[in-house]
Amino acid sequence: MNEDNNRRLIMTEEDLRRTLHRMAHQIWEKSKAEDLALVGILNRGVTLAQRIKAIIEPLSGKEIPVGILDTGLYRDDIGMTTIAQPVRSTEIPFDVEGKDIVLVDDVIYTGRTVRAALNALMDLGRPSRVQLLTLIDRGHRELPIQPNYIGHEIKTYAKERVLVFLREEDETEGVFIEQSGE
Amino acid sequence: MRVWRRKDCLGLRDVSRDEIELVLDTARTMKEIQSRTIKKVPTLRGKVAVLLFYEPSTRTRTSFELSATRLSADVVNIETATSSVVKGETLVDTAHNLRVMGTDVIILRHSITGAPHHLAEHIELPVINAGDGTNEHPTQALLDMFTIREHKGTLDGLVVTIVGDVLHGRVAHSNMWGLLTMGAKVRFCGPPTLVNPQMKDMGVEIYHDLDAAIEGADVINMLRIQKERMTRNFFPSIKEYSRIYGLTMERLKRAKPGVLVMHPGPINRNVEIMSDVADSDSSVILEQVTNGIAVRMALLYLLVSGEKESSKKLDETPPLFEEING
Amino acid sequence: MKTLIQNARVLDPASRTDQVMNVLLDGDRIAAFAPGLSDPEAVCVDATGLWLFPGLIDIHVHLREPGFEGKETIYTGTRAAAAGGVTAVCCMANTNPPIDNKTGVEFIQERVAKTGCVRVYPIGTVTKGMEGKELAPLGEMIEAGAVGFSDDGRGVMDTQVMRRILEYSTIFGTPIISHEEDHSMTENCHMNEGQMSVKLGMIGMPREAETIIIARDLILAGKTGAHIHFAHVSTKESVDLIRFYKNKGVKATAETAPHYLLLTEEAVEGFNTNAKMNPPLRTREDQDALVEGILDGTIDCIATDHAPHSVYDKDQEFPLAPFGIVGLETLLPLLLNQIQEKLKLDVLSLLSLVTNKPARVMRLPGGVLAPGAPADLVVWNPDPKWTIEKSRFYSKSRNTPFDGWPVQGKVHATYVAGKPVYPFT
Numbered sequence: 052m053n054e055d056n057n058r059r060l061i062m063t064e065e066d067l068r069r070t071l072h073r074m075a076h077q078i079w080e081k082s083k084a085e086d087l088a089l090v091g092i093l094n095r096g097v098t099l100a101q102r103i104k105a106i107i108e109p110l111s112g113k114e115i116p117v118g119i120l121d122t123g124l125y126r127d128d129i130g131m132t133t134i135a136q137p138v139r140s141t142e143i144p145f146d147v148e149g150k151d152i153v154l155v156d157d158v159i160y161t162g163r164t165v166r167a168a169l170n171a172l173m174d175l176g177r178p179s180r181v182q183l184l185t186l187i188d189r190g191h192r193e194l195p196i197q198p199n200y201i202g203h204e205i206k207t208y209a210k211e212r213v214l215v216f217l218r219e220e221d222e223t224e225g226v227f228i229e230q231s232g233e
Numbered sequence: 234m235r236v237w238r239r240k241d242c243l244g245l246r247d248v249s250r251d252e253i254e255l256v257l258d259t260a261r262t263m264k265e266i267q268s269r270t271i272k273k274v275p276t277l278r279g280k281v282a283v284l285l286f287y288e289p290s291t292r293t294r295t296s297f298e299l300s301a302t303r304l305s306a307d308v309v310n311i312e313t314a315t316s317s318v319v320k321g322e323t324l325v326d327t328a329h330n331l332r333v334m335g336t337d338v339i340i341l342r343h344s345i346t347g348a349p350h351h352l353a354e355h356i357e358l359p360v361i362n363a364g365d366g367t368n369e370h371p372t373q374a375l376l377d378m379f380t381i382r383e384h385k386g387t388l389d390g391l392v393v394t395i396v397g398d399v400l401h402g403r404v405a406h407s408n409m410w411g412l413l414t415m416g417a418k419v420r421f422c423g424p425p426t427l428v429n430p431q432m433k434d435m436g437v438e439i440y441h442d443l444d445a446a447i448e449g450a451d452v453i454n455m456l457r458i459q460k461e462r463m464t465r466n467f468f469p470s471i472k473e474y475s476r477i478y479g480l481t482m483e484r485l486k487r488a489k490p491g492v493l494v495m496h497p498g499p500i501n502r503n504v505e506i507m508s509d510v511a512d513s514d515s516s517v518i519l520e521q522v523t524n525g526i527a528v529r530m531a532l533l534y535l536l537v538s539g540e541k542e543s544s545k546k547l548d549e550t551p552p553l554f555e556e557i558n559g
Numbered sequence: 560m561k562t563l564i565q566n567a568r569v570l571d572p573a574s575r576t577d578q579v580m581n582v583l584l585d586g587d588r589i590a591a592f593a594p595g596l597s598d599p600e601a602v603c604v605d606a607t608g609l610w611l612f613p614g615l616i617d618i619h620v621h622l623r624e625p626g627f628e629g630k631e632t633i634y635t636g637t638r639a640a641a642a643g644g645v646t647a648v649c650c651m652a653n654t655n656p657p658i659d660n661k662t663g664v665e666f667i668q669e670r671v672a673k674t675g676c677v678r679v680y681p682i683g684t685v686t687k688g689m690e691g692k693e694l695a696p697l698g699e700m701i702e703a704g705a706v707g708f709s710d711d712g713r714g715v716m717d718t719q720v721m722r723r724i725l726e727y728s729t730i731f732g733t734p735i736i737s738h739e740e741d742h743s744m745t746e747n748c749h750m751n752e753g754q755m756s757v758k759l760g761m762i763g764m765p766r767e768a769e770t771i772i773i774a775r776d777l778i779l780a781g782k783t784g785a786h787i788h789f790a791h792v793s794t795k796e797s798v799d800l801i802r803f804y805k806n807k808g809v810k811a812t813a814e815t816a817p818h819y820l821l822l823t824e825e826a827v828e829g830f831n832t833n834a835k836m837n838p839p840l841r842t843r844e845d846q847d848a849l850v851e852g853i854l855d856g857t858i859d860c861i862a863t864d865h866a867p868h869s870v871y872d873k874d875q876e877f878p879l880a881p882f883g884i885v886g887l888e889t890l891l892p893l894l895l896n897q898i899q900e901k902l903k904l905d906v907l908s909l910l911s912l913v914t915n916k917p918a919r920v921m922r923l924p925g926g927v928l929a930p931g932a933p934a935d936l937v938v939w940n941p942d943p944k945w946t947i948e949k950s951r952f953y954s955k956s957r958n959t960p961f962d963g964w965p966v967q968g969k970v971h972a973t974y975v976a977g978k979p980v981y982p983f984t
Contacts, residue, residue: 121262124275126276129276130538134539137255137259140265175269244760346761346878348876351876351877367762369760429752429757431752432757
């Protein structure tokens with residue numbers, strides 16, 4: 052398939068596993084167990100947060116709450132896209148007040164989604180600290196935002212797309228770079 | 234992916250199942266916001282919503298106002314007491330004035346049937362119908378459907394009985410179109426003077442006997458009876474109407490267990506609905522009010538957050554004067 | 560002055576003539592017609608390949624003057640007529656002020672003499688001020704030239720008043736034209752009561768509002784012996800009633816309009832104000848009944864109910880827009896195309912519905928080709944295919960639902976009283 056020719060593998064399933072383990076341990080080392088909570092940004096961020104939770108929980112011996120965040124209503128490009136983007140529900144099953152929160156997303160690019168996520172999170176209360184984890188940092192930041200935990204840094208062109216596939220949602224697993232058709 | 238491509242929300246007659254589901258799903262997200270301490274998101278910051286009401290309605294206006302405010306839009310309220318036929322500035326001219334003042338969406342309630350449709354054809358802005366004459370009141374029906382779906386999980390196959398002035402009832406009309414599209418069975422019940430037999434052709438069942446209409450119903454939606462109708466011989470007296478078409482606890486027993494009792498409000502206690510029914514566990518009347526905000530937020534979001542260019546472009550402004558031949 | 564129109568296919572419905580001939584006009588009259596006819600003094604006009612038939616007579620037209628000159632005037636309305644092959648119109652009295660006395664009729668006559676280009680026969684009101692209360696002076700209006708009477712636009716609601724009108728009219732034998740509408744059933748209504756009104760959320764006008772008054776007026780006409788003419792008949796039940804009473808010998812005549820034959824309430828979809836008329840567009844069954852009524856003679860003729868309204872008037876919220884559409888310039892093309900498809904009649908019978916038959920209903924001269932008859936005629940080119948374009952209308956108004964309809968055949972020339980009035984010079 053033409054599509055396959057345009058796709059380049061960046062991280063294998065095994066790379067992903069090791070990277071997530073590393074980041075989970077880093078988080079655990081730097082956090083206060085009682086207050087730690089993960090918030091995944093829809094879609095892949097939520098799956099990644101669930102995986103990190105599964106790694107940390109045996110270490111902490113207690114449940115790490117995971118929240119789901121949709122940034123749709125906080126986007127800064129409202130009125131610039133042709134149609135209204137569908138929004139999904141934010142579900143934070145814990146009180147964010149005083150929590151040590153790690154925001155989890157799959158790819159950081161311009162930083163605008165994280166900006167929206169931070170605002171969305173702040174509207175829900177006042178966490179004691181917010182850190183940011185991203186699996187991939189592909190550069191091209193447009194806002195002064197830098198993740199605390201980065202899985203893999205890669206150089207990309209703006210026209211390229213970074214695709215993260217996770218077994219929970221996709222047929223395959225791995226990270227790819229795709230040449231955009233145009 | 235389900236998306237909203239319409240410029241306006243004028244009615245539910247030609248709205249698809251996908252579109253209705255999109256609104257209801259979006260409304261679920263909006264409802265979550267209402268449970269927060271800070272009941273506000275910045276989504277429509279800098280946008281201006283105008284509530285243009287040619288007919289008084291505290292409830293609908295407040296609901297729209299709160300919806301827009303919670304999305305951080307600025308709201309302008311225009312309530313004109315003038316009756317529909319008073320000559321003056323036309324609706325379209327008024328709306329164009331509002332447009333050039335920077336309005337992003339017009340929410341229109343009008344006593345004239347089809348007024349929002351007329352406006353929508355003549356202006357690039359999204360128009361939301363907040364009730365037009367005897368035609369439709371789409372946001373009320375959407376919030377009714379949202380409430381039913383929250384309780385019953387689906388609308389498919391449910392029996393929904395709508396009781397009252399179906400002839401003039403825009404809530405009834407919008408519910409009819411929406412519910413039929415969503416696969417519910419719709420029953421209309423009321424005196425023959427207020428239920429048009431042609432409704433049957435649209436796929437609803439017509440009842441004049443309330444007990445029969447309630448039998449096996451999953452939802453009973455009681456419409457507010459307008460006392461003005463009495464003077465036009467639609468029924469002889471409120472007392473008689475209430476006796477024949479008022480919903481009592483006794484009658485409610487004929488419905489399915491877990492029946493929902495709804496009312497678009499404001500209710501006439503002990504007229505179309507007995508006080509104890511309105512306050513009973515079956516009643517979801519106040520939930521409807523809460524959900525109204527979520528549904529209206531959803532619609533505002535879907536209509537306003539898309540780019541203007543997606544709006545139906547008017548081919549061209551019609552010339553003020555047309556040339557006469559010859 | 561003499562004019563010789565040569566080699567035209569001459570169609571005269573009254574005598575059922577259909578033959579290629581030459582027609583000689585002498586002054587304002589037809590002198591003779593025959594194959595190979597010649598006259599050394601005549602100006603010759605070649606009409607090879609063209610049809611020639613009597614000028615159309617439209618007995619239901621609103622010229623709007625006096626009072627509503629923004630919609631139409633006698634000047635623009637008669638030009639529209641000429642362009643449409645209509646050489647005589649009856650103009651309705653619901654102007655402002657209404658034509659309810661001799662002065663009013665004289666005013667029309669004067670304006671027609673000054674600005675008109677086809678024949679105009681005034682209709683007077685039946686009641687003073689069209690108020691439905693007091694009988695208007697029919698006698699003096701007839702003396703001034705009125706050919707019939709009607710409160711068209713507003714029905715006479717009081718049965719006793721209607722009875723008196725009909726009784727009184729028998730002195731003159733002049734037709735009384737009924738605007739058959741029971742207003743108590745149509746107040747604040749803007750379209751037919753039916754499926755479409757349910758879809759658009761409007762309270763409709765029940766068909767019975769028309770048929771009840773038709774029944775009443777037929778009964779009264781039977782009692783009084785008056786000539787009742789029913790304007791714009793639109794329902795099946797109306798046709799049935801008129802047929803029944805006509806068979807009983809009641810002096811009743813009836814017209815319907817092209818839009819009732821060609822459109823149904825479906826045309827109102829989208830709150831289309833160019834499909835808003837009174838009586839409202841009905842259903843398919845009504846169309847079929849009207850066709851049957853025309854075929855069996857229950858309905859005598861077709862008239863347009865030409866009701867001009869300005870763009871501004873019609874471009875309003877549906878309930879605020881006025882009733883009515885223009886019709887003078889679409890009558891003939893629709894008749895020989897879409898209406899022909901509906902009625903499946905031969906050309907002579909079709910033309911009869913807009914020529915000699917309406918003339919007979921209103922007792923007007925014209926509508927026939929005969930030596931000595933008025934030289935009012937149409938030369939028709941049957942070939943060109945074109946689409947109706949409202950922007951090309953000569954009428955002051957554009958309110959038509961037929962914009963964009965494809966038709967074949969075009970008015971080539973219109974003669975009134977022996978003079979070419981169309982094409983305009």
